[in-house]
């Protein structure tokens with residue numbers, strides 16, 4: 042259970058915001074504050090997950106530190122989000138996967154070594170160091186069934202973990218005020234897909250520093266839609282392989298490769314840009330362990346995307362075997378950390394946005 | 406930093422009036438130096454606590470609910486401003502206010518669009534998204550980009566006015582080092598003297614020890630005193646200030662907007678003897694909140710208590726400190742530190758005199774008392790539903806009215822009868838030309854914006870001529 046002090050102090054800060062209300066046009070956090078007079082831990086968790094960490098309200102706040110009221114909403118709500126991820130994580134024991142870059146690198150490296158060793162033992166070292174180009178070439182390095190079984194199992198675990206987290210979060214925060222209706226679900230989807238609340242008052246957010254910019258929103262779009270394209274590419278590949286009997290690798294002009302490449306490039310540009318922004322960002326507005334989670338997630342995406350692009354570029358060469366194992370290792374690490382690391386923000390934020398949309402509908 | 410500083414235009418202060426002047430002077434090509442007494446985070450005086458601006462507009466806009474014409478504006482002002490204001494300046498301010506929202510937006514201020522269920526659009530005022538600090542951030546960023554120099558923790562003093570009415574230089578102390586500033590023109594926008602409790606004490610005696618200063622601790626008015634000593638003509642009653650009821654637990658300085666209490670019309674207010682002393686339901690709260698600071702300042706110990714029951718809690722904006730709560734009126738009085746028997750008898754008398762009516766917080770309803778002195782004219786309902794809540798109240802001083810007299814060009818007027826040639830004043834320090842006692846919400850920024858622009862342009866034109 043997260044510490045009571047955190048919730049007490051957050052309630053104190055939100056009470057100041059509720060008496061002030063100057064920031065109410067920035068994002069959903071403030072209208073949510075204004076529809077209550079007191080702030081229970083469950084309200085606070087809901088409100089915290091509406092925050093996109095744009096920081097507009099910190100630089101606008103006349104009560105930010107060093108003022109004695111010491112109001113720092115973005116940093117405080119980041120702490121609460123971290124506590125939320127922890128409280129609703131499933132299974133709880135996999136917490137260590139949530140952390141920073143270290144578990145990610147350890148997992149990737151571990152998977153890489155195991156993968157190399159397994160391939161060498163099963164197929165012989167030549168599988169790693171010679172060129173394979175025929176259809177089904179990937180499977181001459183790693184057997185298809187093994188690859189698929191592993192990722193299907195991990196994918197199911199991932200879905201189950203997110204599903205459990207989402208329901209646990211919804212139940213513990215929304216019981217009183219909101220029912221998820223279709224319009225609420227749709228409005229929340231619109232807000233999430235367009236990143237409404239990284240828009241501030243139309244000038245974007247004060248990120249990484251005190252001037253307004255729309256860069257972060259665009260970079261996030263590149264990562265998110267890049268990821269969707271890659272997901273589409275992977276799903277399409279599964280269709281080709283199983284329904285059309287066309288095993289990978291595919292020619293360059295194939296939709297699988299085109300979607301995957303565009304998505305990969307989007308992720309590389311977006312994630313690199315976001316990492317650069319994080320490095321330059323104002324630490325006084327941040328919560329450091331959350332910042333580490335951000336970096337780890339972006340690094341995981343970057344590893345998957347770059348190794349994928351490398352694999353595509355060099356798949357006709359003798360490096361293909363080793364690159365395939367490398368790429369799959371990064372994907373494996375990504376699958377293992379995704380349900381617990383920063384990727385999970387998607388679940389809580391969307392759930393909170395649904396509740397927000399429902400609450401706003403109730404009020405009008 | 407050199408010990409001598411020179412510039413075309415020296416702007417004293419770092420609030421809304423100062424920045425409007427600095428940006429306008431710089432836009433005309435002047436080399437501008439801003440001397441702000443506060444550290445960078447606390448820059449902007451009372452302006453950093455503001456929220457909205459009153460302005461003329463002939464039609465509704467995305468940011469206002471309807472037209473606000475010159476005669477209506479002037480009528481509103483005439484009702485509150487007190488006797489003997491300069492009507493030419495008032496008309497000028499009102500007419501020029503029409504350009505303010507556009508000018509402010511061009512300098513980075515974002516106006517807030519209406520939100521469902523929260524901030525209702527106002528007919529008369531536009532609201533800055535993020536409030537005064539966000540506005541000032543935009544101004545300072547613009548000033549920096551335009552090459553305006555800003556000194557923080559820079560106290561301006563030894564301001565001299567030559568016998569001919571010209572600016573004779575001033576000293577600015579930064580980090581303990583004095584620098585003499587020479588400028589071709591000066592704009593003084595250093596606010597009022599509301600944070601100077603010793604000065605207020607000349608009129609209020611020991612009572613000032615219980616005063617709460619809502620805004621900047623840096624508006625202590627020494628520069629205003631110097632200007633008056635140097636022959637600037639004073640305007641406005643030094644005893645007058647804008648003061649509201651704030652929570653008695655507020656910090657002495659800089660608590661800003663969140664310490665105000667809007668519970669008064671929904672209950673009763675008693676003094677430290679447990680007696681009521683004024684009609685809590687005289688008129689809508691926005692029209693009356695500004696008299697309560699003065700009312701409380703005249704009570705014993707400058708303290709009063711707002712007492713409500715649980716029916717009332719939902720009718721006003723939550724404030725920053727939680728109410729003190731008790732299951733009975735006596736216990737509440739005890740917790741507040743007032744004589745329980747006295748409060749209980751006041752509440753009983755009040756309850757007995759309440760006439761049944763149709764309670765409506767949005768209208769001047771017919772819930773009032775009969776045969777009670779003082780009466781409660783509206784929203785009177787028996788205080789009978791536990792738990793009971795109480796808030797300690799203190800006078801919260803917003804700003805003072807006395808300042809320097811100016812003409813239409815914002816030039817400081819001198820006691821000798823002439824007008825200063827190159828010394829201009831804008832904002833709170835000259836608001837007494839237009840307001841003598843009452844206040845219109847959002848009008849402080851209007852005055853500062855209008856006269857800040859006039860002063861900045863006039864100073865630049867003089868300096869560059």
Ligand SMILES: Cc1cc2nc3c(=O)[nH]c(=O)nc-3n(C[C@H](O)[C@H](O)[C@H](O)COP(=O)(O)OP(=O)(O)OC[C@H]3O[C@@H](n4cnc5c(N)ncnc54)[C@H](O)[C@@H]3O)c2cc1C
Pocket residue numbers: 417418419420421422423440441442443448449450451452453454455456457458459559560561562594595596597619620621623624625626627628661662802803804831832833834846847848849850851853
């Ligand atoms: C809580 C609160 C809320 C308010 N809300 C509103 C609102 O919503 N709308 C509205 O119109 N008005 C509002 N007001 C009133 C409004 O703040 C003032 O009328 C207006 O900001 C005055 O602007 P100004 O630039 O003249 O003075 P200020 O903004 O007070 O600036 C004075 C500046 O002078 C500096 N200074 C003082 N002495 C010296 C010196 N010797 N040397 C150098 N610098 C010096 C100070 O540090 C400060 O930067 C509010 C006031 C308060 C306290």
Ligand code: SF4
Pocket residue numbers: 064067068069070091092093094095096097098099114115238
């Ligand atoms: S940081 Fe941005 S998104 Fe978060 S509460 Fe503040 S304004 Fe809203």
